[in-house]
Amino acid sequence: MAVTAFFSAFMGVVVFFFSLSGNMGSPAHWIYAISMLAVFAAMIHTRAYSRWRRVFQVSFALLFMISFIGILYDERGSMSLTQDTIQSGEVPFCQIVIPAIIAPFALTGRVIFPARMTGHFASVMGMILLWFIATVTIGRGWCGWVCFYGGWEEGASRILKKPRVNLLSRNKDLRSFQFAFLFFVVLMSLGFMSSVYCEWFCPFKLVTEYAEISDLPSLIATVIFIGLFLGLVIVLPLLTRKRTQCSALCPFGAFQSLMDRFSSYRVVIDVDKCVRCMKCAEACSFCAIDRETIREEKGRPELTCAKCGECLSVCPTGAIRYEFSFQAASDARIRAKGCSPVPKNVPSNRFGAYFQAILDPQYLFVFTAFTFSVIVSGKFIPDAFIRIASIAFGGPR
Amino acid sequence: MKRNPAAGGASWYAVRMLMLASALCGATSFMMYSDIIARSLASVLSPEIDPSYTGGEIAHTFYDPAGDDSGYGGLVYPTHRDFRPGSLDLLRYTVHEPVWGARWQEESEYWQFVLSFASGPAAVRAVRVYIDVDGDASGLTEPRGSGSEGLAFDPSHPWDYAFALSGAEGVFFSADGEIEIPIRASALDGGKTLRIRIPLRDRRLHFLYAAAMTRHYVYVAAWSSWSRDSIMSAGAGAASDRIGGAASSFTPAVFDIASPTKALQEEMLSSFDEENFETARILPIAVSLSGNSGSAQAGGRSRKKDEASPGRSGSSARYDSETAELLRLASIEEERLQREKDRAEWISVKESFDAKSNDVEDLVALAGAAFRADFRAEAEAALDEAFSRGHDSSPAKAYKGALLALKGADAPPLAAVSIIADAYVYLDAAVETAETPAETLAARLCRGNVSLAIPEMVFGKRSQGASDFLAAAAAWRSIDSGNAEDIARCYLRAALCFSDSGKEEEAGTWFREASRLAHESEAAGTPLSAALRHELAVRGF
Numbered sequence: 059m060a061v062t063a064f065f066s067a068f069m070g071v072v073v074f075f076f077s078l079s080g081n082m083g084s085p086a087h088w089i090y091a092i093s094m095l096a097v098f099a100a101m102i103h104t105r106a107y108s109r110w111r112r113v114f115q116v117s118f119a120l121l122f123m124i125s126f127i128g129i130l131y132d133e134r135g136s137m138s139l140t141q142d143t144i145q146s147g148e149v150p151f152c153q154i155v156i157p158a159i160i161a162p163f164a165l166t167g168r169v170i171f172p173a174r175m176t177g178h179f180a181s182v183m184g185m186i187l188l189w190f191i192a193t194v195t196i197g198r199g200w201c202g203w204v205c206f207y208g209g210w211e212e213g214a215s216r217i218l219k220k221p222r223v224n225l226l227s228r229n230k231d232l233r234s235f236q237f238a239f240l241f242f243v244v245l246m247s248l249g250f251m252s253s254v255y256c257e258w259f260c261p262f263k264l265v266t267e268y269a270e271i272s273d274l275p276s277l278i279a280t281v282i283f284i285g286l287f288l289g290l291v292i293v294l295p296l297l298t299r300k301r302t303q304c305s306a307l308c309p310f311g312a313f314q315s316l317m318d319r320f321s322s323y324r325v326v327i328d329v330d331k332c333v334r335c336m337k338c339a340e341a342c343s344f345c346a347i348d349r350e351t352i353r354e355e356k357g358r359p360e361l362t363c364a365k366c367g368e369c370l371s372v373c374p375t376g377a378i379r380y381e382f383s384f385q386a387a388s389d390a391r392i393r394a395k396g397c398s399p400v401p402k403n404v405p406s407n408r409f410g411a412y413f414q415a416i417l418d419p420q421y422l423f424v425f426t427a428f429t430f431s432v433i434v435s436g437k438f439i440p441d442a443f444i445r446i447a448s449i450a451f452g453g454p455r
Numbered sequence: 456m457k458r459n460p461a462a463g464g465a466s467w468y469a470v471r472m473l474m475l476a477s478a479l480c481g482a483t484s485f486m487m488y489s490d491i492i493a494r495s496l497a498s499v500l501s502p503e504i505d506p507s508y509t510g511g512e513i514a515h516t517f518y519d520p521a522g523d524d525s526g527y528g529g530l531v532y533p534t535h536r537d538f539r540p541g542s543l544d545l546l547r548y549t550v551h552e553p554v555w556g557a558r559w560q561e562e563s564e565y566w567q568f569v570l571s572f573a574s575g576p577a578a579v580r581a582v583r584v585y586i587d588v589d590g591d592a593s594g595l596t597e598p599r600g601s602g603s604e605g606l607a608f609d610p611s612h613p614w615d616y617a618f619a620l621s622g623a624e625g626v627f628f629s630a631d632g633e634i635e636i637p638i639r640a641s642a643l644d645g646g647k648t649l650r651i652r653i654p655l656r657d658r659r660l661h662f663l664y665a666a667a668m669t670r671h672y673v674y675v676a677a678w679s680s681w682s683r684d685s686i687m688s689a690g691a692g693a694a695s696d697r698i699g700g701a702a703s704s705f706t707p708a709v710f711d712i713a714s715p716t717k718a719l720q721e722e723m724l725s726s727f728d729e730e731n732f733e734t735a736r737i738l739p740i741a742v743s744l745s746g747n748s749g750s751a752q753a754g755g756r757s758r759k760k761d762e763a764s765p766g767r768s769g770s771s772a773r774y775d776s777e778t779a780e781l782l783r784l785a786s787i788e789e790e791r792l793q794r795e796k797d798r799a800e801w802i803s804v805k806e807s808f809d810a811k812s813n814d815v816e817d818l819v820a821l822a823g824a825a826f827r828a829d830f831r832a833e834a835e836a837a838l839d840e841a842f843s844r845g846h847d848s849s850p851a852k853a854y855k856g857a858l859l860a861l862k863g864a865d866a867p868p869l870a871a872v873s874i875i876a877d878a879y880v881y882l883d884a885a886v887e888t889a890e891t892p893a894e895t896l897a898a899r900l901c902r903g904n905v906s907l908a909i910p911e912m913v914f915g916k917r918s919q920g921a922s923d924f925l926a927a928a929a930a931w932r933s934i935d936s937g938n939a940e941d942i943a944r945c946y947l948r949a950a951l952c953f954s955d956s957g958k959e960e961e962a963g964t965w966f967r968e969a970s971r972l973a974h975e976s977e978a979a980g981t982p983l984s985a986a987l988r989h990e991l992a993v994r995g996f
Contacts, residue, residue, distance in 0.1 A: 068479050075483060080876030142641050144559050145650060147504045163502065172508035172559065176493050176911070176957050182502065183493040191485045195477075251505055252558035272561065322474070382474060417471040422478040429482045 062103045076436035086443035108367035119209025121442035147172040150180035157313035158247035197321025198314040202366030203427040215295035222297040229345040240312035261286035305345040323423040329355040331377035338369035380423040490910035510567035511554035515742040523717040527724035531699035541573030543710040564655040575646025578622040581678040585614035587670040600684035605707040621685040667746035670739035673713035779992040785985030801828035815846035849889040853901035856881030860905040899927040921952035943972040970996035
């Protein structure tokens with residue numbers, strides 16, 4: 059309880075700073091603040107991280123769509139990407155574009171996306187800074203905890219209790235395809251000096267903004283967007299209980315998997331405690347745990363782990379946990395020498411136990427990941443509440 | 456399995472304490488300062504959008520003086536309510552390099568032009584741009600149509616291609632009449648900016664990709680659907696459908712032309728000869744394009760060119776740096792003297808203030824004097840007293856907001872955000888309730904200065920700050936049009952706001968306007984303050 063109170067108090071400060079400050083008189087912001095604090099407290103108290111994360115991410119995806127489309131209508135009167143928006147360089151920039159812009163920027167010093175550089179919630183520099191700090195802290199945890207698109211697949215993958223199609227044996231192929239697709243996108247973007255993924259493959263165009271259908275190529279692109287959304291974001295997650303778009307197509311996901319080595323936290327599997335029941339492999343939404351991962355006692359999920367915590371919640375022996383990266387690396391080195399890492403000292407007094415508990419990497423990871431959830435959702439969710447209220451009850455927003 | 460004895464101990468706690476601190480405050484603090492970090496990063500990396508999305512490389516930006524929208528010097532706007540002050544005042548004319556193979560665009564081959572005006576709407580303007588592309592004697596020296604604008608072009612640079620806009624609709628045409636393409640301008644920012652894209656699909660226009668030197672005649676008239684050539688005619692007195700202030704029937708019905716100075720514009724537009732039936736003749740501005748085959752001609756020049764600022768020409772880098780240093784030292788002295796003056800004023804106001812007086816205006820004046828002399832506690836006490844007596848004038852709210860913002864600057868970051876938000880409640884109310892030019896001035900200056908001082912990414916107030924400073928400049932002009940010092944300072948701060956919000960071209964306009972006032976004042980023997988000239992000098996103006 060004391061640990062819950064400790065972290066919740068700090069989360070209160072985060073929620074205040076990123077949402078409530080300047081909006082103290084807004085009921086929508088208060089509802090948001092209280093809801094987020096309640097979800098966070100429940101997460102810490104029950105340790106059912108994944109369940110509450112899921113609640114947040116699904117809600118966020120829906121409310122983000124409402125808010126974002128509303129903002130587009132306010133700014134340009136339509137959801138469609140107009141020529142004026144492109145020519146003015148005011149297309150909102152999202153994190154998925156980051157891997158595609160790096161190589162062209164390195165070679166030409168130019169960003170191949172018509173977005174604002176600074177001074178806007180979806181500016182290039184703003185998103186890159188957010189991505190940078192997220193990378194060095196939670197790494198690919200962004201996909202599992204923060205991504206405003208991920209909730210669509212998360213929701214669809216939870217509709218059926220059991221998977222109708224088992225993808226476990228195809229995990230490796232899906233991962234390979236995702237990295238190959240990242241390579242393709244980076245290469246094509248460099249070749250055409252244009253974000254090819256946004257132009258042809260982004261399924262989330264359907265829930266954010268889409269290009270005007272003015273000619274045959276734009277019609278074909280629209281058919282691809284709709285097909286990918288229905289296939290990879292709705293139908294396949296429904297049948298497989300996996301986040302198939304995140305696991306197979308998203309270039310940012312693959313890129314972030316490669317960048318994850320710079321993150322501060324990772325998921326580790328204690329091979330001594332593991333009973334090889336394979337529940338974690340079946341539960342993993344990101345196809346990051348194979349049968350081989352367990353059998354070969356790798357001690358950690360594969361590269362594409364998004365730290366969502368699904369495996370932690372289903373492990374019957376508590377063999378899976380969040381760990382500091384440096385600790386995980388040090389433990390791995392010790393194991394490689396044939397030794398066993400020393401377990402932490404258990405203090406004899408209550409204060410010592412409390413002090414040690416708040417230093418537990420699982421709390422620190424969850425706190426950090428949820429901080430990003432608040433940073434990214436702090437403006438959109440209250441805005442969506444206000445828009446919904448104005449539609450439901452009338453009156454100005 | 457053996458145990459490793461090296462693990463655990465004090466370092467275990469030390470490292471984890473560090474992780475705890477970074478988890479609790481790391482991301483929050485980083486995002487709090489992300490504005491500063493983003494700007495620093497942007498200044499190091501200098502990222503820019505690939506120009507093919509936004510119109511191509513800028514070949515040339517011509518900065519036209521602000522406030523020269525009186526044609527030959529005496530033209531008056533029509534009285535129709537759609538004409539707002541500055542709606543025919545050209546500020547910038549930007550020519551881009553022709554683009555081919557652009558992605559995400561309706562036209563993958565185009566040539567873009569951008570015209571910026573002091574205010575909207577776009578619907579009242581008739582814009583004409585005549586271009587001499589080949590530099591030879593072919594082409595025409597009169598505008599197309601019946602010549603209702605009343606001017607002619609330099610015979611040594613006859614035009615080959617042109618575009619004419621009436622509101623947002625227009626046409627691109629050639630002098631030989633073989634090419635005529637309908638075009639449409641995008642009216643942005645409430646009609647202050649017009650973006651024109653000339654489609655270059657026609658193979659006959661592909662030679663433009665190789666063009667090196669071009670000359671442009673750019674002028675702005677008042678649009679009327681009833682008039683010949685859609686250009687409103689000029690008469691002695693203004694009416695709803697007539698321009699006023701024409702000196703003769705030969706006076707060009709043109710409000711603004713692209714010309715480096717107002718004096719030159721007036722000279723050109725007054726060059727008509729009524730006795731010999733000669734219309735006024737205007738000179739073009741030169742725009743060099745890179746040109747695939749013309750790169751040798753453009754060699755050695757930056758691809759992105761601005762018109763040279765007046766202060767720069769003929770000055771060596773050493774001279775500039777020495778001047779800047781001298782101005783900096785002088786500005787420190789000026790600041791000290793100003794501080795002493797403000798303190799003397801505060802003491803004088805305080806001594807003459809009768810504490811028992813019921814006049815709350817005196818309290819606000821006292822607060823204002825204390826605020827300027829940096830006696831914040833006294834200023835706040837006086838304002839609180841005024842508010843407690845039910846006084847809520849615009850200046851009082853403006854000072855209160857500014858004082859709160861100053862408190863925010865000294866507060867810890869989390870508290871600062873809340874305090875600044877509270878400050879804006881007062882500052883916004885001050886602007887909304889300002890009635891007289893003096894009140895507008897106080898309210899806009901207070902809000903503008905706060906907007907310029909606070910982090911942009913957290914609050915996003917720089918654009919608002921820029922419009923506050925421009926409104927304050929307008930208020931100064933209506934109170935005391937000869938006050939070049941304060942007007943220039945407003946322009947300078949507006950430019951800084953625009954620059955911080957990434958609007959470099961807008962910033963360029965107002966840096967140039969401040970610089971122009973500085974040069975005019977210097978020429979008149981009343982130089983502006985060293986602080987202002989130093990600010991301009993360090994930016995190369």
